[in-house]
Amino acid sequence: MKPLPELDPTERWRLLLGEAGAVHLGAGSGTGPAMDRALAWLYGRNDPAQDGREPGDALDRHGGSEASQLTAPEWINHIHALFPKETIERLERDAVERYGVDEVVTNLDVLERATPNPALLQAVMRTKHLMNPQVLAMARKLVEKVVGELLDKLARDVQRAFSGARKPQPLSPRGAANQFAARATLQRNLRHYDAQHQRLVIQQPLFHVNSRRVLEPWQVFLLVDQSASMLGSVIHSAVTAACLWGLPGLKTHLITFDTEVVDLSDTVHDPVEVLMGVQLGGGTFIGKAVGYAAERISVPRRAIVVIVSDFYEGMSEHVLLGHVRALVAQGSTVLGLAALDERADPVYDRELAGKLVQAGAHVGAMTPGQLAAWLAEKLK
Structure with missing residues (x-):
């Protein structure tokens, strides 16, 4: 498993204080801002300064060039890339039990409306252990759809790659009529072409020893x-x-x-x-x-x-x-x-x-x- 980046003390304080520490500590660098954004997406929901806003809307909304707001599947994929296993388990548990973020793991209606895509497939894979049987059955249908699309695309690549994997077939001067190698016979006997009578004299017919595809196991x-x-x-x-x-x-x-x-x-x-x-x-x-x-x-x-x-x-x-x-x-x-x-x-x-x-x-x-x-x- 790839080791996670080490955080210096300043970055740790930046994550602890969140947006409140940006004035004195700066916006951070490396993976720090992405980690801060992922934490704010979840823990900003209990911000007392929400003033009646909906859960999940705690982050300040204003014009700017920062990244767009995360969706639940994107957040799940982000935390798995940014944090160690113990932290991921705590974040997922808090999301479901403490904050009611159930768009993926418990909400059947949301899953039924979700558009199957690779990002959602990864989110389902990471949270399927948290799903109840009914939600898991719906998640499986999403997995089937995404995997089916991947299979269709890759199958064409595989068929294209293997379509030319043929071994040269050996030739013999003897064989049955259905093994007659017409192209090879013509090439071999071109030197016997009778220009006066405009005909090709076949002095040495050739036959395929085995006309089937050959592939060693x-x-x-x-x-x-x-x-x-x-x-x-x-x-x-x-x-x-x-x-x-x-x-x-x-x-x-x-x-x-x-x-x-x-x-x-x-x-x-x-x-x-x-x-x-x-x-x-x-x-x-x-x-x-x-x-x-x-x-x-x-x-x-x-x-x-x-x-x-x-x-x-x-x-x-x-x-x-x-x-x-x-x-x-x-x-x-x-x-x-x-x-x-x-x-x-x-x-x-x-x-x-x-x-x-x-x-x-x-x-x-x-x-x-x-x-x-x-x-x-x-x-x-």
Whole structure:
């Protein structure tokens, strides 16, 4: 899990005092203003200076160039990016129990009116543990709609990437009529063209040995870090795995991990089920997940292990590096993905990523479509 930025004493006082401290302490810098805005969105609701304004309207409304007011889903996504786990749990609990901010986690009417989009999907993923059964059922429908749209888009990219993954078909001078290779036969016998009679003499017909598509069986392991900072990657990894599932000659394994390893390969065809079962948070034991995958490889030279993580390893990095070296030595391919969302913003531990490259792994940032193209190239 990516470490959160340290705050100096001035920034801590700025967060404590809020807008009241801006005169003497300034507006702050770095993540400070965003943290202050997220706290004010919630705790400004009890401001006695509201003068009858509606809850959630405590922040001063005036013309200016500051960012627009947060919605509940945006606020949930912001606090998960800005604060440590203990603080997030306190903020969510206060929002629901103390301030009645129930737009996402308890209000069925609001969920029914909500427009499904990736931001709402992330908010649902982060708060589903707080939902009652009725709200959870409605949230699942939203997840199904957003995931369905992602699947439709990515499926086209996957089909495009794999459509050209064909092996050259061997030719033979003998074969059945339905195996006749017309183009190859013409090319091979052009030198026998009879210009006087304007005809081509076929001296050596050619036939396809096998006219069907040829694809050796491969295993692809998607190892996905499910710490809270990797939510976008978890979503897109589940969708990517579903698109890869069922491709001829390809067996897809989906494995999530924090300090424990969870094998979701049996439900890889159903990304909604995968996402509704994921438990975000916890530490990050990448080496443990890679070791788990290594034990399940059938043919090393036809195995690809994709590690989707920010590479902030929580256990000894020597375990991870040892597993990667062993995989590469036996002929397996290891790919480290620093990001797996539609933007592929690379935020990761570059030092450990560099050590993985030295151990023989490929490391980069790819969108799901780029990953599909990379896999297709490796499978040719």
